[in-house]
Amino acid sequence: MANKKDIKGLICKVCRKTFLPPIFTCDQCGSESFSEAVFSGEGEVITFTKVLRAEPGEKVPYVLAGVQLKNGARILTRIQNFEDKEPAIGKKVVATGDYYRETPLFEIV
Amino acid sequence: MRKVSIIGGDEIRWGVLKERTFPDMISEAGSKAISDSGIEKKAIQAIYVGNFGAPAFVGQNTVGSLVATTLGLPNVPAFRIEAACSSGAIAFREAYIAVAAGIYDFVLVLGIEKMNTKESSEVIQLIAQGTYAPETAMGLNAPAMFAMYAQAHMKKYGTTKEQLAHVSAKSYYHGSLNPHAHMQKPFSVREVLEAPIIASPLGRHDCSLVTDGAAAVVICPLELAKRYNPKPIEVVASAIAAETFKVSQRESFTSFGCTKRAVTQAFAISGMAHKDISFVECHDCFSITEILNMEDLGFFQPGDAAPAVVEGRTRIGGQIPFNVSGGLKSKGHAIGATGVGQIVEVVYQLRGLAGPRQVKNAETALTHMLGGTPSVCTIHIFKKGF
Numbered sequence: 001m002a003n004k005k006d007i008k009g010l011i012c013k014v015c016r017k018t019f020l021p022p023i024f025t026c027d028q029c030g031s032e033s034f035s036e037a038v039f040s041g042e043g044e045v046i047t048f049t050k051v052l053r054a055e056p057g058e059k060v061p062y063v064l065a066g067v068q069l070k071n072g073a074r075i076l077t078r079i080q081n082f083e084d085k086e087p088a089i090g091k092k093v094v095a096t097g098d099y100y101r102e103t104p105l106f107e108i109v
Numbered sequence: 110m111r112k113v114s115i116i117g118g119d120e121i122r123w124g125v126l127k128e129r130t131f132p133d134m135i136s137e138a139g140s141k142a143i144s145d146s147g148i149e150k151k152a153i154q155a156i157y158v159g160n161f162g163a164p165a166f167v168g169q170n171t172v173g174s175l176v177a178t179t180l181g182l183p184n185v186p187a188f189r190i191e192a193a194c195s196s197g198a199i200a201f202r203e204a205y206i207a208v209a210a211g212i213y214d215f216v217l218v219l220g221i222e223k224m225n226t227k228e229s230s231e232v233i234q235l236i237a238q239g240t241y242a243p244e245t246a247m248g249l250n251a252p253a254m255f256a257m258y259a260q261a262h263m264k265k266y267g268t269t270k271e272q273l274a275h276v277s278a279k280s281y282y283h284g285s286l287n288p289h290a291h292m293q294k295p296f297s298v299r300e301v302l303e304a305p306i307i308a309s310p311l312g313r314h315d316c317s318l319v320t321d322g323a324a325a326v327v328i329c330p331l332e333l334a335k336r337y338n339p340k341p342i343e344v345v346a347s348a349i350a351a352e353t354f355k356v357s358q359r360e361s362f363t364s365f366g367c368t369k370r371a372v373t374q375a376f377a378i379s380g381m382a383h384k385d386i387s388f389v390e391c392h393d394c395f396s397i398t399e400i401l402n403m404e405d406l407g408f409f410q411p412g413d414a415a416p417a418v419v420e421g422r423t424r425i426g427g428q429i430p431f432n433v434s435g436g437l438k439s440k441g442h443a444i445g446a447t448g449v450g451q452i453v454e455v456v457y458q459l460r461g462l463a464g465p466r467q468v469k470n471a472e473t474a475l476t477h478m479l480g481g482t483p484s485v486c487t488i489h490i491f492k493k494g495f
Contacts, residue, residue: 027353047264047362049256050309054248055234064253066357076244076357089264101246 004097005041007104009072010034018073020103039072041095043106048079048087063087067106081107110209112331114341114494117146118456120449123322123441124291125225131167132179134323139180139219142325142453147337150180153327154213156187157204159197159220160445163189165235166226176219191445193239194392195480196220198448198487201326202347205489208328219325220449232319236444240482241354251394252316254356254482256308259397261362263310266412268400270310274301275418276396277314277438283425284435286466291320291441315396320441324450331494340460341494345381345473347487348374354484365479367486368405372477375488376407381473383408386490388430388458388468390451391477393437402477403431425466433458433466448487451476459493 010019014031018039025032048065063082068074079087080096085108093106119141121134143150158176163169173187190200197220204216224232237250262268278298284290296314304312334341350370353359360366376382389406393399403414408429417423423431434440434454437447455474457463463471473492479485 027355027358047257047261049253049260049311050306051248051250051253051256052305052309053230053233053252053307054250055237056228056230058248062248064248064257066257066359066362074357076247076249076355078247089260101243103243103247 005095007039007041007069007072007095009037009039011037020073020075037072039069041104042070043067043093045087045089045091045093046074047089050082050087065106067093075103077103078105079108080105111211113205113208113328113344114331114334115326115328115344115452115456116148116334116338116341117142117144117327118325118453119145120289120324120453121322122289123320123443123450126223126321127225129321131163131169131221131223132175134223134321135176135179135219135221138221138323138325139176139217142327143217146327148215148327150182152215153182153185153217154215155204155207156182156185156217156219157200158187158189159200159218159449160189161191161193161196161222161239162224162235162444167223192485193480194394194444195448195478195485195487196445197450198476198478198489199349201449201452201489202349202487204328205344205347208330214333215327215329217325217327218449219323220446221323222443222445223321224319224443225321229319241356244356249356252308252311255395255397256311258362258401259310262397262400265363268415271298271302272415272419273310273315273396273400274298276393276399277301279418279424280393280432280436280438283433283466284439286464287435287440290435290439291318292435292439311395311397317394317437317442320443322441322443322446322450324446324453326449326452326456334494339495342456342459342491343494344489345492346375346379346490348372348378349485349487350374351485352483354482356482364401364405364411365483365486367483368402368477368479371486371488372406375475375490379490381490385473386429386475387471387473388433389475389477390432390434390436390454392479393432394442394479398479399431399436406475406477425468430468433463433468448476448478451478452489455491459491
């Protein structure tokens with residue numbers, strides 16, 4: 001990929017809904033055909049929470065967020081720079097190039 | 110389809126029951142419900158069990174057979190239904206379908222969960238197994254998931270943390286009147302607000318309890334009911350609806366589509382309207398969840414639920430009481446038992462046996478359970494069958 005902040009995705013060949021892999025069947029139209037795509041790492045916070053109690057072994061706090069990518073899928077991810085910039089719904093975010101368990105991570109712009 | 114009724118219903122006292130064994134809890138709830146029904150125990154033809162986590166919490170699978178054998182009915186077919194928090198409600202619905210279809214006449218539905226066998230962080234992890242694994246791996250657990258709904262609802266409708274605290278304070282008050290409740294102690298709005306944060310904006314008192322509990326009901330065709338029990342409760346609607354398991358793909362973060370679809374079905378089947386419902390037992394796993402439920406069930410317009418709670422409109426004696434048992438917040442959330450426990454509360458209330466928490470002139474009730482992320486919603490409507 002041209003930019004390390006770009007995100008590898010999939011587009012449903014039938015209804016054009018966008019996903020991050022893995023996806024087996026489109027949840028919008030039922031198609032099983034996807035083409036590969038590259039999404040830019042820019043997005044917006046749909047909702048979020050700062051988690052203070054978690055499973056054994058998880059370091060807290062962390063900020064979990066639903067992010068709508070500008071030209072691609074909606075994903076559940078983490079915001080990395082929440083200690084410097086207050087998370088809020090509607091804030092612009094950008095992929096940091098880091099991954100946690102195969103999911104791209106973001107920071108508030 | 111035959112009309113179906115509940116002829117017996119009862120439960121154990123819920124709480125942290127470290128001194129009680131899993132079979133001991135099954136035995137008390139099942140035997141009391143059968144005894145209340147008026148039928149001979151050997152008349153039971155099948156047992157449907159709601160349970161979420163026995164393999165992890167108590168190291169037991171094949172829970173259906175355990176229930177049958179424990180109750181002295183080893184030759185009765187029995188099995189476990191698991192759909193996270195909706196397990197008990199779906200067990201009831203499946204039993205209802207079997208009786209309505211004429212497959213069985215007498216079925217026992219039993220919900221059971223024993224969760225206080227693990228440390229609390231381990232319990233959070235086990236409950237999180239009810240969410241979509243790749244999202245769970247990102248650190249999604251139940252408080253975090255519903256906290257994301259709370260943030261979105263606050264942003265869209267101006268709902269405040271203090272209004273959410275009124276939901277918990279109301280449920281604690283109701284639970285303080287219920288001798289079967291896990292937490293029989295009222296907490297003030299201030300006490301709720303001062304609790305440590307679990308996942309912002311939700312604090313410890315916004316979260317439901319980790320409860321051990323068991324509840325059971327016996328159902329049969331309405332036409333046979335009065336031979337056995339003079340006060341049957343008629344099941345007037347059973348509805349279920351689903352929604353994506355993936356939190357990232359939710360249709361909304363300010364309402365639950367599965368609830369909206371299930372309640373539309375339930376009212377269509379029953380031929381009843383909101384004004385006909387005497388009280389609601391809903392899935393208040395978190396304070397914000399009750400707010401969304403009040404709106405999604407159609408008792409309040411979007412954005413109107415939180416002010417209504419503050420005004421006391423969902424208290425006992427209010428316009429439409431919600432969670433008169435104390436709900437998941439105060440009666441407790443014994444996951445697979447909770448849906449059956451709600452129905453037992455309906456039995457008590459419609460028979461006029463609910464003591465200080467009795468809803469005056471209760472004629473009907475609606476029960477609502479979510480499950481998963483929430484990816485399923487189960488709704489039942491009941492009325493007096495006497």
